[in-house]
Each structure stands twice: as C-alpha cells, then as structure tokens.
Amino acid sequence: MRINRRTFMLGSAAAAGGAALGISGSRIAHAAEEVQLRAMWWGSNDRAKRTLNVAKLFQEKNPNVSIVGESISGDGYWTKLATQMAGRSIADVFQLEPSTISDYSKRGACLPLDPFVSSGLEVDAFGEDVLKLTTVDGKLWGVGLGLNSFALFYDADAFAKAGITPPGVDTTWADYADIAVEMTKAGGKRNFWGGPYGARYNYVFDAWLRQRGSSLYTESGLGFGVEEAKEWFAYWEDLRKRGGTVGPDIQTLDQNTIDTNCLALGYSAIGMAYSNQMIGYQQIMKNKIGIAMLPRAEKGGPSGHYYRPALIWSVGATTKHGEEAAKFINFFVNDVEAGKILGVERGVPLSPKVREAILPSLNPTEAETVKYVNLLKDQVGSYPAPAPLGATEFDQRVLRPIADELAFERISVGEAAERLVNEGKATVRAG
Template identity: 75%
Template sequence: MQVNRRSFLMGTAGAAAGLAFGAGSAIPALAEDASLRAMWWGSNDRAKRTLDVAKLYQSKTPGVTIVGESLAGDGYWTKLATQMAGRAIADVFQLEPGTISDYSKRGACLPLDEFVPSTLKVDDFGADMLKLTTVDGKLYGVGLGLNSFAMFYDSVEFEKAGIPLPTPDLTWDEYAKLAVELGKSSGKSGPYGARYTYVFDAWLRQRGKSLYAKESPTLGFTVDDAKEWFDYWEKLRKAGGTVAADVQTLDQNNIDTNCLTLGKSAISMAYSNQMVGYQLVIKNKLGIAMLPREKKGGPSGHYYRPGLIWSVGATTKQGEAAAKFISFFVNDVEAGKILGVERGVPMSPAVREAILPQLNPTEQETVKYINLLKDQVGEYPRPAPMGSTEFDQRVLRPTCDELAFERVSVADAAQQLVETGKATIKG
C-alpha cells in the first residue's frame, strides 16, 4: 500500500480491513475516543512504513484515529508555518536536529517531561540520547533513530571508472581528484556539496570550528572560513567534479531531487539512514562511506545525531495520547520490525536487537556504518539556534546557487553568507 504526499485516514475499521483513505474522505471512524494528526516528510517508503505502524497501533489501541500527512521537503515546512500561524499544529509532527531548537523556541513544541516515564518510556535510551532532543533543559522530542552524515556512491560507476572505493581516511583533496575522474569517465561526478549545512559543519569541525558557535547563538565561522569553503567547491565545479549549476538548484535536500537519484552524479552526501530510501530508487548497488576529512588521521567532523524526531504540537488537546503513540513507535518490537532503520538505527536496545536478523543487506550496511563511527565521532553540538532553518534554506543554498551561476564572486559570496547569516540567527 503506497501513500505519497497526501493525507490518509486510519480509523479502527480501516485498520482492521487494511484500508487507507485519501484526503477529503468522509469515512467515519468507529469508537473515536482520541483523534491524532501526524505529519512528516519523506519518501514513499517512509510513508508506507509509518502508515503500517499507525495501523498496528490502532489495532492494539481501540478507539484511536490517526490522520496523517506525508509531504515533500519544502512543502512540509510551508505547511508547518501555516499551522503555527493558525495555532493548529499537528498533534505529532516530524523535526530533525537542525530544526528542533528553532521550532521549540518558537513555541511549536509541547514539553514532554511530564509524560516521562509514565507514558513516554525512554529510560532504556540512556541520558545522553535524551540530551539530543533537549532544549533549554526541557525535552521537546524523541529521537527515532541514530544516524550521522554519510557519503553514498554508485559502486558500479566507480568500478567502470577503475577508481578505488572511498576509504574512512579519504581527504578532501583526494575526493576532488576522484570526483573529477568520475566526471570524465561517466559524465557523473559528484554533488555541489557547498549547499549542505551538515557537510559544511563537518568540514568546520575538522578544523576546530563549527557551523554555530558553542557558547552563544551566532555563527561559528568567519568570512575567511566561508571563502575557503566556497573556493574549494568552485574550483571543483570548474574542473568538472560537480554537477552543473542548473542541476544543483533542483536539489531540495531530499531523496527525490538529489542529483544521485536524478542520475546526474555518482555520489551523494546525505544522512546514513537515507541509504535505504536511496537504494529503493537507484538500480545500481550503493556503497556508504564517511565524509572526506581535512587530513589523514585528523578529526572526522562526524557525530551521532537523532536521524529524525517526533515532537508533539504545542496546541494539541491530546498531549498524553500523542506521547503514548510516540512511545509505541519507538519501543514496540513489531513496530520496529516494520520501521527497520529507514529513520535511523533504533534508540531502543531491545528493538535494535530484535530487528537485526531481519535487516536486508542495505539496512545492515547502515548499522555497520554507525558502528564504524564509534571511535570517529566527536561531541554532539549544542542545539541549532533559532533561524537555523532559514539560514539553511534562505541563505546558504541561494548563495551557493548564485556562486555556481557565477553571479557573485567567491569573496562576495563569503561576505554575504556571514553578514546575512548573522542577521538570520536570532538566538
């Protein structure tokens, strides 16, 4: 059963019959004691898994109706902004590490501390795991799995080009050479990685800095840092090591619009849990590797992070019911087997152990990758400040696009990124 960027209604009767009703359906739910709205973004595969878990939950929780909606990346944030303005936020909605601080400080999220541990059972996760979704001392979400940054590559294209597969100690200089070779061999090089805040963050962390300052809500890098970053990618683009400017602008930071998915490149930079979704739409076998680093033996810039997060809308009238659904989502073994590792390696040790035997080769690769990082990860950064989402979508990406179209120089782009970025970050 596929659900793709559209609303669906899952009532008690619908769950029993295995049905899903599209947006606008007026099918009444039976014995409706609690009605929850859930909203997320992601691939068709994520929508199906989420739908199946919701139906499972309803089969075990009579009287609950869940109305869900799956949206494309930018459309999701537009919808969430509309809901916030109208004080009608979904009861359960999806965030990520780069947005949970921003939205919780804007009043979109309900603090969940009162539901722990009576309703929301997260004790087994460990204190450090809860820190990943804690902002200003309050728990504003529950991580749905661990992941980290990653580099996916088309192993067939590497083999055709006779290029050795990326290793954990691959440097940025070595990456540039192999990306150019790939471009010459197949016409499929790599992404214009400057557009990804998390890749820039890793690059900065390798140099003892970070995207956002550790002590105060502002940028953690200088104009010179930005200039060096942009200069690297512009030289690589002009050498044929990245996709063309008109291709990179199509990328909305999701699987469907990524240059690897579109068949324009042989490499993608994304989050490790997304490998499952990428492999579903790409014919050739994918490999996974760490991001390049500044120098061999140097810091990787990686850290563990919650792949995605369930938060509860601040305007909900069903806070406890929403917390109960989230608790089921992250703790139920049957639910875990449905979800696999598409949203990251499960936080619950019991669920993680239960699903390992059933994972397909791609899913197993993501678990191996998380284990590989054990001795490579650094400290988890402080939550991203308010304005971080706008910085990503309205500052960094447009600046990179102007640069790639040669409408602005590297020096001017760096100055623009810092000046506009500082004005965007609000603390």
C-alpha cells in the same frame, strides 16, 4: 486510517502497505468517543508506507485512537508547519530533526514531554546522553527515532566499471576532488559528473568546519567567519571548474529529498546525505550503492562527524491530546513489532530491545547502515550545541541561495563569503 489524499497522491504508499486503511463499521459506531491524532512528516514513499503501517498497528491496539497521516515533500513541509503555527493548529505529532528542534521548541511549536516520561513515555533505556540530543534549555522536546550521521553515498557499480577506488575512511578533501574529476571523465557521457556541488549542504559545511576547529553554529549565532566561508566556497568553485561537480542547473533541482538528489537522478556518481537515507536511495537506484564517511581535512585528523538523532517526533504545542500523542510516540520507538516494520529507515533504533529484535530481519542495505553507524564509534566527536533561532532560515534562505548564485557565476567567492556571514548574522540569533 484516514489519509489526506492530496499528500498521498505522490505515491501509492497506503496501497503498497497492503492495509485496509479505512475505519471498520464497529469503530464508526463509536466515532464520537474516538481521539483523532494528526501526524505529519516528510520523506520518501517508503517512509510513508512504513509510518502508515505502524499507525495501523497502533490503531489495532488502541481502538479509541485514529491517526490522520500526512506526508509532505521537501521544503513544503516547513511552509505547512509555519502555516499551522500561525493558525495555532499544529499537528498533534510532527517530525523535526536535530538542526530544527531547538529552533521550533523556542518558537513555541512543541509541547514539553517531561510530564509524560513518568506516565507512559519510556525513554530510560535509551541512555541519558541520547536524551540530551532532544533536550533544549533543560526540557525534553522530542524523542529521537534513530541514530545516524552524515554520509557519502556512491554508485558502487559505476566505480567498479571505471576501475576507480571509491572514497574511504582516510580520504581527504583534496583526494575527493581528484576522485570526483576522474569519475566525471570515466563516465564519458553528457550530464554526468563525479559528485554534487556540495557548497549548499549545511551539514557538509558543518563537518568541514568541525574538522578545522570551528562549527556551523554556537549557542549564540554563527560559529564561523568570512575567511572560513571563503575557503569553503573556493573549494567547491575550483572543483566545479575542474569538472568534478554537477552544474548549477542540476544542483538547484535538489530540494533536500532523496528523489531530487543528483545521485538518485543519475547525474552523479557520488551524493552526500544522512546514513539512514541509504535505504531510500537504494530503493530508487538500479545500481548498487556504497556508503562512506565524508572526506576529512587531513589524514588522521578529526572527521567532523557526530552521532545525531536521525529524525525526531515532537508533540504539537496546540494539541488537545498530549497523552495520546505521547503514547503513539512511545509505541513508535518501543514496540518490537513496530520496530520490525520501521527497520532502520529513520536511523538505528534507540531502544536496545528493538535494535536486537530487528537485526536478524534486516536486508543487506539496512545492515550496511547499522554497520556504518558502528564504524563511526571511534570517529565521532561531541554533539554540538543546539542550533540557535533562525537555523532553518539560514539553510533555506541564506546558504543555499548564495551557493546557487555562486555556482551560476553571478557573484564571486569573496562576495559569497561576505554575504553568507552578514546575512547569516542577521538571520541566526540566540533564543
């Protein structure tokens, strides 16, 4: 496999995979006949290692195809994708997520996969409802790589040492605030707090709104108003002033990656992320971590959770090798040996055959993520409408910057709420 050295300097992912990733002499002789696919994703070094090893296995079984792998960290991924779209040179296979697939499919970044379903892309076993998760305007724009949902991670060792009960199934937001403040006090050290300043997490805001009968988006735009935004921001500001959240200088380090989250950095006892990321968190943390649902508005009330495709492979609209790209995706999600390499790092496999095959080989952390997804079975609500155009920009350029300004006390709660709705309406729109 050929590797983009710049992107893999971030970790020894290729070497850690124990694979010789060059092309053998016999293959060089046939290089002119090869199809070369570019695959691009974001994520941890562990994800890179697993992805590269599956690509190597795919190449062994398909000697006429080579994969150029590229892993990009944080928001740099979306910048790179935008550049590729502008230059009409989108990676043949690239990673999306539920909140971005609608946006990017409508912008023309993806190739519809429906023509390949009858010629090698095997998705029938996943179930019709699962395919709806990556269907927009009646067309299939990607294949989910696993199921997950939102989650709350916590430092189980720190909670045990403090003698404080961690958040659980019935924890309310009011309960959570008290727990976070108690953990800050129990930590008894500088630069350590109970939890994150979660006002800037759009997926947590989405769950919060769904618990109250609203939503982050509708098909035509924002699904909430100023008063709901005020309540959201006021909660986090009150908790910050009580000492339950990290300070803004710490929270702004978070680039929506595991290694920049305040929990992983050791600044907090609690973090909020996606359930499949538990594996990545545990790999870089010395203490044992636990997993729980996000708090809810009231005991017994809606959880706000829903099942989502953890991540998605899509095919670039500009590819000249759509059939081979679809074949690679099919291998990724349906091959049992590939499934054993991937585990549940990108979520619980959608293929029943792969899921059954990997269960005996899962380590305790991986097994916990499967247990968590199963726990949600009676807690999840319906999957939301596809995110409208501008959803990615709303997260990166509206919600996060406004939440940061609020945490730094540069604007008031009321100003933050007004701006969130006004700037959100100008950014998010129907396709």
